[in-house]
Amino acid sequence: MTGNLSKLEVVNRFFSGTGFSYDRVVSACTCGFDGYWKRRIMAKIPPRPVRILDQACGTGILTLALASRFPDCLVTGVELRDEYLAIAREKARSAGIRNVRFVLGRAEDVVVEGEHDCITSSYLAKYAELGPLTANALKMLRPGGLIIMHDFTYPANPALAALWRGYFHVMSMMGRRVYPEWRTVFDELPQFLQQTGWLTEALASLEEQAFCDITRESLTFGTAAIVTARKPEPPYRTS
Numbered sequence: 001m002t003g004n005l006s007k008l009e010v011v012n013r014f015f016s017g018t019g020f021s022y023d024r025v026v027s028a029c030t031c032g033f034d035g036y037w038k039r040r041i042m043a044k045i046p047p048r049p050v051r052i053l054d055q056a057c058g059t060g061i062l063t064l065a066l067a068s069r070f071p072d073c074l075v076t077g078v079e080l081r082d083e084y085l086a087i088a089r090e091k092a093r094s095a096g097i098r099n100v101r102f103v104l105g106r107a108e109d110v111v112v113e114g115e116h117d118c119i120t121s122s123y124l125a126k127y128a129e130l131g132p133l134t135a136n137a138l139k140m141l142r143p144g145g146l147i148i149m150h151d152f153t154y155p156a157n158p159a160l161a162a163l164w165r166g167y168f169h170v171m172s173m174m175g176r177r178v179y180p181e182w183r184t185v186f187d188e189l190p191q192f193l194q195q196t197g198w199l200t201e202a203l204a205s206l207e208e209q210a211f212c213d214i215t216r217e218s219l220t221f222g223t224a225a226i227v228t229a230r231k232p233e234p235p236y237r238t239s
Contacts, residue, residue: 019083049117055107056124060088115142141231155222
């Protein structure tokens, strides 16, 4: 179980050997809401971006969608797992997407040069050390730039929480047969999600780093959330 493991150890425990089936599993196990959530992220991107950084980009689902939506923008995907990054690179090559690049590394540790209009992440926050993550985001964003964090949340409504637990139970029983490489995730992710405090921690960390215009948006009956915040612009000075 995940109780005594670091967040990095949890990631390695959950996702080793799962890259080849990730796209199918994330779509099936979210009942297709993954696509909706990513469209909600993309709707928040500032207009006419020049640089976007997608942290924990996985197999490149959001990264490549951003690169396709904004062909004049350089999109950088950062991913910890080489097996996932290899899939993302091949998808970009096959689709002929040239305004994208990929960096191997942990999101908290990678600092990409250049000022970014937006930094996105999907399913990263619960696994991340949010202090270093937001501190580095502040360095990489242009003044006025936006950070967007999306992840699962545990429903606050007791009835919805009971349905949520029941769904994970069914998914665990059926999913492990179809996708045995995901058995650990099916078995242990529900408890991990109940214990994570990523939403509260993210809001507090963004405030501590002096981000402004901090918002939170609950999605799909409280099963996910998007947090956004803006890097302050320098005060206007008159001569």
